[in-house]
Amino acid sequence: MKRLSVAYKSSSTTWPKEMREVMRWKHAALLALVILAAGCSSNSKKELPPAELTDFKEEVVLQKQWDRSIGDGQGKTYNMLVPAVEGNTIYAADVTGVVMSLDRMNGDVQWKKDLELPVSGAVGVGYGLVMLGTLQGDVVALDASTGEEKWRSRVNSEVLAPPQTNGDIVVVQTQDDHLVGLDASTGDQRWIYDSTPGVLTLRGTGAPLVTNHLAIAGLSTGKIVALDTRNGVPVWEQRVAIPQGRSELERIVDIDGGLLLSGGTLYVASYQGRMAALEMESGRVLWQRDASSYAGVAQGFGNVYVSLASGTVEAIDERSTTALWSNDALARRQLSAPEVFSSYVAVGDMEGYLHLLSQVDGRFVGRTRIDSDGLRARPLVVGDMIYVFGNSGKLEALTIR
Numbered sequence: 001m002k003r004l005s006v007a008y009k010s011s012s013t014t015w016p017k018e019m020r021e022v023m024r025w026k027h028a029a030l031l032a033l034v035i036l037a038a039g040c041s042s043n044s045k046k047e048l049p050p051a052e053l054t055d056f057k058e059e060v061v062l063q064k065q066w067d068r069s070i071g072d073g074q075g076k077t078y079n080m081l082v083p084a085v086e087g088n089t090i091y092a093a094d095v096t097g098v099v100m101s102l103d104r105m106n107g108d109v110q111w112k113k114d115l116e117l118p119v120s121g122a123v124g125v126g127y128g129l130v131m132l133g134t135l136q137g138d139v140v141a142l143d144a145s146t147g148e149e150k151w152r153s154r155v156n157s158e159v160l161a162p163p164q165t166n167g168d169i170v171v172v173q174t175q176d177d178h179l180v181g182l183d184a185s186t187g188d189q190r191w192i193y194d195s196t197p198g199v200l201t202l203r204g205t206g207a208p209l210v211t212n213h214l215a216i217a218g219l220s221t222g223k224i225v226a227l228d229t230r231n232g233v234p235v236w237e238q239r240v241a242i243p244q245g246r247s248e249l250e251r252i253v254d255i256d257g258g259l260l261l262s263g264g265t266l267y268v269a270s271y272q273g274r275m276a277a278l279e280m281e282s283g284r285v286l287w288q289r290d291a292s293s294y295a296g297v298a299q300g301f302g303n304v305y306v307s308l309a310s311g312t313v314e315a316i317d318e319r320s321t322t323a324l325w326s327n328d329a330l331a332r333r334q335l336s337a338p339e340v341f342s343s344y345v346a347v348g349d350m351e352g353y354l355h356l357l358s359q360v361d362g363r364f365v366g367r368t369r370i371d372s373d374g375l376r377a378r379p380l381v382v383g384d385m386i387y388v389f390g391n392s393g394k395l396e397a398l399t400i401r
Helices: none
Strands: 023-025 031-033 062-069 084-086 089-093 098-103 109-114 119-126 129-134 138-143 149-154 169-173 179-183 189-193 200-202 214-218 223-228 234-239 260-262 265-269 273-279 285-291 297-300 303-307 313-317 323-327 339-341 344-348 353-358 364-369 380-382 385-389 394-400
Touching: 084 119, 084 380, 089 119, 098 119, 098 129, 129 169, 138 169, 169 214, 179 214, 179 223, 260 297, 265 297, 273 303, 297 339, 313 344, 339 380
Parallel strands: none
Antiparallel strands: 023 031, 023 200, 062 394, 084 089, 089 098, 098 109, 119 129, 129 138, 138 149, 169 179, 179 189, 214 223, 223 234, 260 265, 265 273, 273 285, 297 303, 303 313, 313 323, 339 344, 344 353, 353 364, 380 385, 385 394
């Protein structure tokens, strides 16, 4: 499939509003430009509109089990706040610092705390901690049972992804490609890993992946780095994408969609680069193929699924790297990362629709509208329930009827 590219022609080029909200000029302080790479062609001056939704035969009906309002949700600026589940509890936060703990089965509020902070990285959960990061570089750890603040620390830059922990250390990734290891009990800094970010990058970072001995993160330079959690020393480094093109815009190769670990294999996709499978312990590339995604991947039934920047959803055979199917009917609709739900692939879009696609051939089998402000966060699946966090703050739990 032909990959759509984004090209900067001249200073007179007019960028769409969505594109101006996602990208930042890190080289010149905090000048934020943007791109949502939704298919602006290098040889077309007129932006194409999002694809109209097409009719289909509904095979699956989603039934709402409960919903709750989580403050202001993602807010007016571009944020990627995602809920997290541990046991029978789901945690969610909004941009103003409202953090809530809910019974994931019925939505009952267990506790609610207002931090009154500009939250930009949330929610990380594990080992009794609920972790958040802010635009000011604050990292806050709350007691998962009560919401009581356990500790607060400060890192060198804004935190745009949820901190993660293995119980011993909390790993934070900042927007300028630094990784910081904090003591999980006290918040004291143990180590810091410095990396030079790309000149021009997409706004946001994926959350680091933390195991007992490795902290793995995708960087804006198209690299994956694995650090020793004890001291922050690199164990391996692997380049997934190589910057190409004459302009800095064409050379953006961010890994923003996060990392997916399944059975010792690490799956990753970069913007304007590649989708790849790596051996977690060594970083050895098992396979790779051209792709452009800022959203991320999902895995299930022997396949890897990806939401491409163009709005196409693809299924890749995880053994042969063959494309099994491709659905481009959601072109330019700014898709969320996909998630496997029952026998289907779920993905959200800019108008707040949750789409269900068949894992077999990619056809549409179900659709429901959750939040007219859009669905940017990856859906979250636990058992037979899917949780969807709308941009306006609506958190909804659904099952298949």
